[in-house]
Every structure is written in structure tokens, then in C-alpha cells.
Amino acid sequence: MSGKLFRRILFTLVALFMAAPLIVIAGVSVNAQRSLVFPPAGFSARWYGEIFTDAAWRGALTASVTVAALSAAVAVAIAFPLSWFLWRRHAPWARVFQMLGTAPFILPPVITALGFLTFWTTVGAYGQPWTVVVAHGIFFVTLPLVTLSLGFASIDRALVEAAATMGADDRTILRTIVLPLIRPYIVSGFAFAFVLSLNEYIVAYMTVGFTLETLPIKIFNSLRYGYTPTMAAVSILFVAVAVLVFGLIARFGDLPKLLGAWSSRD
Amino acid sequence: MRADAPKRAADYAPLAFPALMLTVFFVVPFGIMVMVSFFQRQPGGFYTPDFVFSSYERFLSAFFGGVLGFSLGLAALVAVICVAVGFPFAYELARTRRRVQVAWLVALLAVLSLSEVIIGFAWSTLLSRTAGISNLLVWLGLMEKPTALTPNFGAVLTGMVYQAFPYTVLVLYPAMARLDPTLMEASRTLGAHPLRAFLTVVVPALRNTILATFIMVFVFALGSYLLPQLLGRPQHWTLSVLITDQAVYQSNLPFAAAMAVFLVLVTLSLVGLALLVGRKESAA
Numbered sequence: 001m002s003g004k005l006f007r008r009i010l011f012t013l014v015a016l017f018m019a020a021p022l023i024v025i026a027g028v029s030v031n032a033q034r035s036l037v038f039p040p041a042g043f044s045a046r047w048y049g050e051i052f053t054d055a056a057w058r059g060a061l062t063a064s065v066t067v068a069a070l071s072a073a074v075a076v077a078i079a080f081p082l083s084w085f086l087w088r089r090h091a092p093w094a095r096v097f098q099m100l101g102t103a104p105f106i107l108p109p110v111i112t113a114l115g116f117l118t119f120w121t122t123v124g125a126y127g128q129p130w131t132v133v134v135a136h137g138i139f140f141v142t143l144p145l146v147t148l149s150l151g152f153a154s155i156d157r158a159l160v161e162a163a164a165t166m167g168a169d170d171r172t173i174l175r176t177i178v179l180p181l182i183r184p185y186i187v188s189g190f191a192f193a194f195v196l197s198l199n200e201y202i203v204a205y206m207t208v209g210f211t212l213e214t215l216p217i218k219i220f221n222s223l224r225y226g227y228t229p230t231m232a233a234v235s236i237l238f239v240a241v242a243v244l245v246f247g248l249i250a251r252f253g254d255l256p257k258l259l260g261a262w263s264s265r266d
Numbered sequence: 267m268r269a270d271a272p273k274r275a276a277d278y279a280p281l282a283f284p285a286l287m288l289t290v291f292f293v294v295p296f297g298i299m300v301m302v303s304f305f306q307r308q309p310g311g312f313y314t315p316d317f318v319f320s321s322y323e324r325f326l327s328a329f330f331g332g333v334l335g336f337s338l339g340l341a342a343l344v345a346v347i348c349v350a351v352g353f354p355f356a357y358e359l360a361r362t363r364r365r366v367q368v369a370w371l372v373a374l375l376a377v378l379s380l381s382e383v384i385i386g387f388a389w390s391t392l393l394s395r396t397a398g399i400s401n402l403l404v405w406l407g408l409m410e411k412p413t414a415l416t417p418n419f420g421a422v423l424t425g426m427v428y429q430a431f432p433y434t435v436l437v438l439y440p441a442m443a444r445l446d447p448t449l450m451e452a453s454r455t456l457g458a459h460p461l462r463a464f465l466t467v468v469v470p471a472l473r474n475t476i477l478a479t480f481i482m483v484f485v486f487a488l489g490s491y492l493l494p495q496l497l498g499r500p501q502h503w504t505l506s507v508l509i510t511d512q513a514v515y516q517s518n519l520p521f522a523a524a525m526a527v528f529l530v531l532v533t534l535s536l537v538g539l540a541l542l543v544g545r546k547e548s549a550a
């Protein structure tokens with residue numbers, strides 16, 4: 001068996017496995033009836049409409065997007081000064097904070113979720129809508145931390161030194177050299193955190209699950225009363241958003257490099 | 267401008283906000299959770315500050331020991347399957363044209379970012395009687411009538427492999443992309459069949475990467491909390507499910523915290539092991 005054939009078979013099988021559940025829920029999401037049947041009976045886009053017209057679904061969508069945008073901003077606000085400091089200053093002990101920022105992402109998510117649950121109950125803020133923004137901001141800080149440290153590593157120090165020689169101070173260098181070079185990495189770090197926050201369930205559930213319904217919480221709560229095509233439509237919408245966001249990162253940035261491949265040779 | 271040591275107090279200013287946030291909202295919650303695991307539980311969902319080991323004792327009972335064994339076994343099985351398929355896949359992926367690579371990376375990231383809720387919903391639909399794969403088999407004439415393929419162990423395993431596979435490939439991808447292509451060329455020049463070259467050159471060269479990836483995927487799978495609930499029966503529940511259950515439905519925070527602390531210890535020792543193994547690789 002030639003290598004080409006092996007690759008083709010392997011890729012096809014993996015693609016089928018990855019796509020199978022998505023194909024089925026895409027089919028289900030365009031069903032004309034209010035039941036889950038596949039192949040779909042008839043065609044209708046009404047379940048997609050329901051996400052935006054039904055007050056409960058629209059509320060959950062608004063909550064999810066708001067939480068995702070704010071917590072991604074919090075994550076970047078933590079990650080940017082930290083990775084700038086690590087790049088600008090020689091202070092090995094500061095790596096401790098980098099490790100702290102990576103820890104929530106390595107531990108099973110239920111740990112971080114439970115940590116926040118005990119914390120918010122102890123300080124008496126349990127159930128406040130903003131708590132989930134902070135929780136997600138901390139939980140996803142790893143992503144901008146990773147993209148930003150890659151970004152800083154790619155800045156040519158000679159450029160910065162030249163500016164310093166000509167009398168530019170730290171602030172000027174940050175504004176005129178560092179920020180323009182680092183912007184794509186800020187955007188991709190924000191985007192990664194945004195998409196993952198949008199889909200996150202357990203941390204959101206354990207912080208605000210009973211007072212604020214994000215879309216994953218809403219889907220899970222609705223599962224108890226059976227499956228509906230609207231859930232399928234929401235799922236497909238989420239996949240579409242993820243593909244769009246990562247597609248844009250790939251279009252305007254170097255995705256293989258962001259994911260750790262060294263060179264960008266073809 | 268070289269990176270220089272901070273001299274004045276103002277030099278530390280950028281660190282203030284990140285350090286404050288990470289300490290207050292990660293270190294402190296974590297510390298409180300560890301404290302709560304030693305608290306005395308009161309009936310009705312409350313607890314009083316104390317220093318008792320009752321939650322840990324309960325955790326060491328036969329039932330929870332069984333759950334722990336099941337969780338570890340399941341995570342190990344998921345990791346074996348993912349690495350066995352993901353390794354050759356990532357290898358081939360790193361060797362395709364760049365456009366193909368990027369398309370796959372986007373797809374894998376999209377699946378990786380999917381909520382466990384959605385993955386669970388999608389697979390239970392795919393395995394259901396009314397909308398599932400059995401309808402396809404009936405349509406093809408391979409089956410009499412559609413059947414439900416969930417809940418059972420196979421469904422849990424399938425869902426978890428689905429969830430962990432993109433992660434596996436993305437962990438392996440950098441190592442594969444950095445693999446020296448001359449290694450394979452040399453073995454090919456010497457007349458080795460591609461499969462033989464893969465098995466005798468690539469696999470041994472990346473032995474430690476494989477081990478480190480296995481551990482990382484194992485830890486990742488250990489964190490799965492919804493799929494065992496959505497696709498399995500109560501006997502398929504994992505430690506993560508039980509922690510959620512105790513914390514949210516049984517209102518027994520000390521017990522949930524004790525299990526969480528234990529899970530942290532397991533995870534950290536595994537991650538430490540993975541880092542150690544990975545370091546050996548880069549040193550070699």
C-alpha cells in the first residue's frame with residue numbers, strides 16, 4: 001500500500017468520524033416537524049429563527065455572547081501586562097504567575113469550577129452575573145498567554161534597541177513598535193478565549209447556573225425535557241461561529257505557528 | 267533593549283494587575299477549596315470550619331474506590347485509542363500541503379472548542395433510535411428496525427474519544443511539524459518501505475513524545491464530566507461527575523472538595539511526569 005493511499009484512507013475515516021455527529025444534528029436542525037428524525041422530514045429554517053425570536057433562547061444567546069466578550073477581555077487584560085513584563089524584564093520568579101495562568105487549563109475543569117463555587121459562596125457573591133466573567137477570564141487566560149508569549153518572542157529586539165538608541169522611552173516603544181507588532185496575537189488570543197467561553201459549561205454552571213443561563217447551560221437544562229430541533233440549530237450555529245473565528249485567524253495569521261509548528265515553510 | 271532586571275518599584279507596575287487577579291481569583295479559591303475539604307459537614311447543605319478527615323475517609327470507601335478505578339481505566343483507554351490513531355494522523359497531517367493542514371487545523375480547533383453539552387447531544391442523537399445511525403443501516407437493508415445504541419459503555423467511550431481526538435492531534439502536531447524530514451529520507455534512501463520507516467524511525471524517535479501525549483490526553487479525558495452522564499448509565503459515572511453531583515445536587519461541599527483535591531494530586535503528578543518525559547526528549 002502506498003503512502004498516499006494510506007493517508008487518503010486515514011484522513012477520510014477521521015473526517016467521517018469528526019463530521020458524523022455534526023451531519024446528523026445539521027440534518028435534524030432543518031426538520032420541518034418538532035421532532036428529531038433523521039434523515040430530516042421536510043425542510044425548514046424555523047428552528048434557527050427560534051434562537052433569535054424565542055425570548056428564552058435569545059436571552060441565553062445574549063448572555064453567552066456578553067460573557068464570552070467580557071471574559072475574553074479580562075483574559076487579555078491579565079495576559080498582556082504579564083507577558084509584556086516577562087519579555088521586557090529579566091525576572092525569572094515572575095514565571096510563577098505564568099504557571100498560575102496555565103494551571104486552570106491543565107487541571108480538570110471541574111476543579112476550577114468547584115474552586116470558584118466555594119470561593120463565591122464564601123465571599124457571598126454566589127450567583128452574581130459578573131462572577132462568571134471573572135471565572136472565565138481566569139479560566140481562559142492561558143490562551144492569550146500562549147499566543148502573546150509567541151508574539152513577543154517573534155519581535156526582533158534589534159528594532160526595539162534601535163528605537164531606544166534614538167531616545168524613545170518604554171512607553172513610546174510600547175505604543176509605536178510593540179503594540180502594532182503584537183496586535184494579531186492579541187486578537188487571536190481574544191478570539192480563542194471568546195470561542196471557548198461561548199462553549200464552556202461547568203465553570204459557568206457552578207458559578208451562575210441558577211441565576212444566568214448561558215447557551216450550554218440552556219441546552220443542558222432543556223435536555224431534561226427531551227431533544228428539540230432548536231438545540232440542534234444552536235449547536236450548528238456554534239460550530240459555524242468556531243469555524244468562522246478560527247478560519248479568520250488562519251486567514252490573517254499563521255495558524256500552524258500559533259499552534260506550535262516552528263517554520264511556516266510549505 | 268535587552269531584557270533587564272527590574273530596578274525601581276515602578277518597573278513592577280505591569281505585574282500588579284495580573285498578579286492580583288491570579289492570586290485573588292485562582293490561588294485563594296484553590297486554597298479555600300482545600301480548606302473546605304477538611305470542614306465538618308452539617309445536614310442540610312451547610313458546613314462548619316473544622317479539621318476532620320471524614321470526607322477523605324468516605325472517599326476511600328469501596329464504592330468511590332471503584333469509581334476512581336473506573337475513571338482511570340476509562341481515561342487510559344481513551345488515551346490509548348486517541349494516541350494510536352492520532353499519532354499516524356498527526357504525522358501525515360504535518361506532511362500535507364499547507365492549505366490542507368490549515369483546513370484540518372481549523373476543523374480540529376472547531377471540534378475541540380465544542381461544548382461537552384453539544385458533543386453529548388450530538389452523539390446521543392447519532393446513536394438514538396429515531397435519528398440515529400441505525401436508520402441508515404435499516405435504509406441500506408442491513409438491519410430489521412432501528413435500535414438505540416445508547417446509553418452504554420461503548421457510547422461513553424465513543425463520545426470521549428471524539429472529544430479527546432482533536433486535542434491529541436493538536437498536542438502531537440508541533441512535534442510532528444518539527445520532526446527532521448531527513449530522518450525519513452535517509453531511511454527511504456536505504457530502501458525502507460514507508461511503513462517500516464515509520465515504525466522503525468519515526469516512532470522510536472518520538473517515543474517520549476508519545477508517552478507525554480498519552481499522559482496529557484489521559485488528564486484531558488479525566489476531566490470529562492458530562493459525556494458519562496449523557497451517554498452512559500450511573501455505573502459509567504466518573505470522578506468528575508461525582509464531584510459535580512456532590513457539589514451541586516447533594517450539597518456536600520466538603521466531600522466534593524476532598525475528591526477534587528485528590529483529583530488535583532493525581533493530575534499534577536501525571537502532568538509532572540509528562541513534563542519530565544518531554545524534557546528528556548528535547549535534551550536528547
